[in-house]
Amino acid sequence: MATTTSYLGFANLPNQVQRKFAKKGFEFNLMVVGESGLGKTTLINSLFGTNINSNRKIPTTQELLDRTLSIETTSLDIEERGVRLKLTVVDTPGYGDALNCSDNYDPILQYIDEQHRKYLTNESGLNRRQIRDTRVHCCFFFISPINYGLKPADVRFLKLLQHKVNIVPLIAKSDFLTPNETSTLKKRILEEIKQHQIDIYTIPDCDPDDDIEYKEHVRQLQNSMPFAVSSSVDIIEVNGERIRGREYPWGIVRTECDDHSDYVKLRSMLVSQMQDLHEVTHDLHYENYRSLHLANSGGDMSPMTRRFxxxxxxxxxxxxxxxxxxxxxxxxxxxxxxxxxxxxxxxxxxxxxxxxxxxxxxxxxxxxxxxxxxxxxxxx
Ligand SMILES: Nc1nc2c(ncn2[C@@H]2O[C@H](COP(=O)(O)OP(=O)(O)O)[C@@H](O)[C@H]2O)c(=O)[nH]1
Ligand SMILES: [Mg+2]
Known part of the structure; x- marks a missing residue:
């Protein structure tokens, strides 16, 4: 368990969102999925100041051949302005990692189902008040910047994930793309998502009584989907200023600058929509799981019933x-x-x-x- 300070920025949230947080401490579980090497671990480490995988050992060829996906979870306690958040990050090594190129999504899908099953078992048990919520509330789905859109493997995986979890699609390593290329790729991905009838998470409109500035902010977030992110764990000194970025021979990518990357928007979306992501997980994805379970068990909710x-x-x-x-x-x-x-x-x-x-x-x-x-x- 790691403890960290002010990385997410509750302090910058409008009061009405802070109040929602303050009511109950919060548990939130975020998963990252996508092909190997797209920058999943880097984004997580940069967002939350963690150091996941710092001592990962290099697998042997035989281990790579035999590889099944291992899923790594890291928990953080974040406290800002007296609001406590227990955040768990679920890092997945990436499909396509196996040398035989088989798409092995099962461990990821099983992990998500397993957390629903645990919640259902606890909910039907006696100690309902202190259920630990390990359900995945949000899944960042990384898409390669070097294709013209989604790959067939992405479509297959998205279809399997869509009714289980809130999917937030991300274009990885956006520093590979010019602004024009980024907006073309964004449009193309949205079209493909629509064409394949894939359900992704949509940021809801604001309440009518929310601040005008907040409404505008949410509208910008809605228009940024899929977020094109570039991230880095490095802090670089530029003209005496310390910034998070990626240094190249031709210049510096400032990952926290809106002109260079949607990184800050993504972080802001995560914090401002945390409550909604929680609710959609409970009301939609968990309900899907529960009704499938009920259909099989004939309405018997006993924890002993066979899982379906x-x-x-x-x-x-x-x-x-x-x-x-x-x-x-x-x-x-x-x-x-x-x-x-x-x-x-x-x-x-x-x-x-x-x-x-x-x-x-x-x-x-x-x-x-x-x-x-x-x-x-x-x-x-
Ligand atoms: N150009 C670029 N490289 C990145 C970015 N994020 C991560 N990388 C690099 O890509 C490589 C793989 O990153 P990693 O986070 O381990 O990928 P993962 O396999 O998806 O977890 C590393 O060398 C990172 O430094 C990015 O936004 N842009
Ligand atoms: Mg990784």
């Missing part, structure tokens, strides 16, 4: 499919299974409505008969 979620479906699909089935076919079967489960849930809801209606009619009938009986009694 999309990763189970995926396991079943893998077993059925054998080793030769390609990822696209697996995805299709997975989506079919999910659609089937949704249909079953709708059927179940209809039957429950019918039963409710019948019992209401039954009650009405009984009341009418009783009333008639009473009237008849009087008339005798």
């Amino acid at each position: 979620n999309t990763s189970d479906v995926r396991d079943n699909v893998s077993i059925l499919s054998g080793m030769t089935m390609d990822e696209t076919e697996k995805d299709r079967l997975l989506l079919e299974k999910e659609a089937e489960i949704r249909r079953m849930q709708q059927e179940l809801a209809k039957i429950q409505d019918q039963i409710r209606l019948q019992s209401l009619q039954q009650n009405d009938l009984t009341t009418t008969v009783a009333a008639n009986g009473a009237t008849n009694g009087h008339s005798k």
